[in-house]
Amino acid sequence: MALGSAASGYSPVGSPTSQTTTPSAEVAEDPSSEAVEFISAYYAERKMPRAADRIAAILGEIAATGTYWQTPDELAHGAKVAWRQSVRCIGRVRWAGLKIRDRRTVTTTTGIASELAEHLRVADNGGRIRSVLTVFAADHPRTGPRARIWNDQLIRYGGWQLNDEVIGDPAQLEMTSAAVKLGWQPPSTPGRFDLLPWVVETATEEPTLVDAPRHLVREVALTHPDHPWFADLQLRWHALPVIANMRLRIGGVNYSCAPFNGHYLGDEIGTRNMCDADRYNQLRPVAAGLGLDTEDESSLWREHAALLINQAVLHSFRAAGVRISIPNDESEMFMRFCEGEERAGRPVYGDWSWINGSVGWAALHAVHHRYYDTRVPNPNFWPAPRTPFFSEPNLRERHAASRQEG
Numbered sequence: 001m002a003l004g005s006a007a008s009g010y011s012p013v014g015s016p017t018s019q020t021t022t023p024s025a026e027v028a029e030d031p032s033s034e035a036v037e038f039i040s041a042y043y044a045e046r047k048m049p050r051a052a053d054r055i056a057a058i059l060g061e062i063a064a065t066g067t068y069w070q071t072p073d074e075l076a077h078g079a080k081v082a083w084r085q086s087v088r089c090i091g092r093v094r095w096a097g098l099k100i101r102d103r104r105t106v107t108t109t110t111g112i113a114s115e116l117a118e119h120l121r122v123a124d125n126g127g128r129i130r131s132v133l134t135v136f137a138a139d140h141p142r143t144g145p146r147a148r149i150w151n152d153q154l155i156r157y158g159g160w161q162l163n164d165e166v167i168g169d170p171a172q173l174e175m176t177s178a179a180v181k182l183g184w185q186p187p188s189t190p191g192r193f194d195l196l197p198w199v200v201e202t203a204t205e206e207p208t209l210v211d212a213p214r215h216l217v218r219e220v221a222l223t224h225p226d227h228p229w230f231a232d233l234q235l236r237w238h239a240l241p242v243i244a245n246m247r248l249r250i251g252g253v254n255y256s257c258a259p260f261n262g263h264y265l266g267d268e269i270g271t272r273n274m275c276d277a278d279r280y281n282q283l284r285p286v287a288a289g290l291g292l293d294t295e296d297e298s299s300l301w302r303e304h305a306a307l308l309i310n311q312a313v314l315h316s317f318r319a320a321g322v323r324i325s326i327p328n329d330e331s332e333m334f335m336r337f338c339e340g341e342e343r344a345g346r347p348v349y350g351d352w353s354w355i356n357g358s359v360g361w362a363a364l365h366a367v368h369h370r371y372y373d374t375r376v377p378n379p380n381f382w383p384a385p386r387t388p389f390f391s392e393p394n395l396r397e398r399h400a401a402s403r404q405e406g
């Protein structure tokens, strides 16, 4: 599930329409039209009869309660389609293999924390990473999320601003200080790869720190097959990318707490996380190891160093028995996905720049496949509307106020 492929950050995908906004505190969102659309498409795709009966039942339930409970099969189908329609993901050929963990009745911080740990265990699978989604309670149509995870991913390294230097992952500066503010005791000397704790917030509890279970976090030290000095850079990365703050939307229902993972594509680590100037910024140290002339841009020292880091990432993960995708192979598989979608008579949604985000992009199979449908339909995964850190009112206050109003 290479959602995100090689690009970093989670800025909004496409332009959100009214159907994609989160419910505001004042107005309850009516899921009816999207529910009808989703159920019709689901029954048609699976060639199941009597969609009209199910639609009538759902509309009745919405009239009575403002929302509806999706069956486990509807939820699983919707989640798979959400992946299939994720325009930035190059790994979508695997969409039907997504494993869904339906945990909609788990609503406490303790319960969520232990399910998150179990997610890591199931997904890690001894390094043979499986694509997994864990779904917690749906958002309330008026008051919004019943639970949320502040971390953008379940496994991330802290970032520390020391004078004009950042130690660790600069993308995690805000999350790191939020955790500290909530009482996290970081290691006495900040390191470059300090595992961040989780912050879980629910409709009945304040934001709470939870230690990420270190024994379930697999990491890979980066080495290069031809350059022994590469190991001295002491770089490493985690095996699992588990996105924790995107909102899954299926049939008009929002699931703001629905962490999911795939496995890495080499460039996500090798190009973006390691090379970006606002991430680990390793081009110069690697160029120095190679003895390249960094004064002369025409030497392509940056590209040379980036290539070396990407080789190190693929080599190290494979040597450690951790599943990782090679960009050229994955690009070829993405073409299979496109063909499959066309055969099924569906539009191929996609964002070319994300699909071709490899350091060796010029040689990718999908480079010449330029015509994607750039719309972003639901079901889909949507970026967190804003950083939830210390928002006012917090989830508990928001839900409590609405209970009083009745």
Ligand code: ARG
Pocket: 001, 002, 003, 004, 005, 006, 007, 008, 153, 241, 243, 261, 262, 263, 264, 265, 268, 269, 272, 273
């Ligand atoms: N690019 C993100 C990262 O480096 C991960 C995004 C999800 N990637 C994936 N292969 N499912 O951590």
